Amino acid sequence: DAGVTQSPTHLIKTRGQQVTLRCSPKSGHDTVSWYQQALGQGPQFIFQYYEEEERQRGNFPDRFSGHQFPNYSSELNVNALLLGDSALYLCASSPRTGGYTFGSGTRLTVV
Amino acid sequence: RKEVEQDPGPFNVPEGATVAFNCTYSNSASQSFFWYRQDCRKEPKLLMSVYSSGNEDGRFTAQLNRASQYISLLIRDSKLSDSATYLCVVNIGAGGFKTIFGAGTRLFVKA
Numbered sequence: 001d002a003g004v005t006q007s008p009t010h011l012i013k014t015r016g017q018q019v020t021l022r023c024s025p026k027s028g029h030d031t032v033s034w035y036q037q038a039l040g041q042g043p044q045f046i047f048q049y050y051e052e053e054e055r056q057r058g059n060f061p062d063r064f065s066g067h068q069f070p071n072y073s074s075e076l077n078v079n080a081l082l083l084g085d086s087a088l089y090l091c092a093s094s095p096r097t098g099g100y101t102f103g104s105g106t107r108l109t110v111v
Numbered sequence: 112r113k114e115v116e117q118d119p120g121p122f123n124v125p126e127g128a129t130v131a132f133n134c135t136y137s138n139s140a141s142q143s144f145f146w147y148r149q150d151c152r153k154e155p156k157l158l159m160s161v162y163s164s165g166n167e168d169g170r171f172t173a174q175l176n177r178a179s180q181y182i183s184l185l186i187r188d189s190k191l192s193d194s195a196t197y198l199c200v201v202n203i204g205a206g207g208f209k210t211i212f213g214a215g216t217r218l219f220v221k222a
Contacts, residue, residue: 033210035212041214041215042115042117042198042212042213042214042215043155043198043212044212045209045210045211045212048209048210056204056209058209090154090155092210099145099157099160100155100157100210101157102154102155102156103154104153104154105154
């Protein structure tokens with residue numbers, strides 16, 4: 001049973017560039033949430049997608065956007081990258097009632 | 112004030128010790144509660160849910176006090192393999208929910 005898969009695992013981008021991160025949820029899960037985790041911090045909630053719509057959003061600027069596809073997979077897009085966007089980006093899938101399974105994350109470095 | 116607050120630690124304990132972590136949450140609309148464990152440079156993994164009546168899973172006991180908006184995790188007979196960061200997690204809202212993580216408490220168990 002495949003868990004949550006994220007791609008790529010590592011990424012280096014330059015300030016001002018745009019990035020797209022991808023996530024395939026665990027089989028049977030229809031809700032996808034994205035988190036940003038800076039070094040030494042807990043995961044910070046970015047947003048959650050269900051039925052291809054953004055349902056909840058944390059305190060992140062509009063530079064952070066996402067999408068969910070009919071097969072429940074999801075993308076996180078970040079525009080106009082800043083040095084402070086360097087972090088581990090975690091995707092978590094769940095059934096509607098909760099109980100997350102996390103992917104191993106994408107480590108983004110902005111230089 | 113952060114929505115979920117934890118003592119960052121670190122807690123340094125010898126093998127066999129009992130250690131307790133506390134967590135407070137500020138949003139009274141919080142519906143469900145969890146403890147996650149995160150190893151260094153790995154994704155968070157669900158350790159256990161937290162129920163109002165308190166619940167136990169082997170050496171781990173979780174307690175919830177809704178009146179005080181307080182959650183705890185007790186680890187008995189600590190093992191070296193318990194060394195990790197423990198994240199307190201709160202789901203806010205019913206139906207569409209937002210999951211908020213604490214910054215985590217670091218535990219080091221030493222021989």
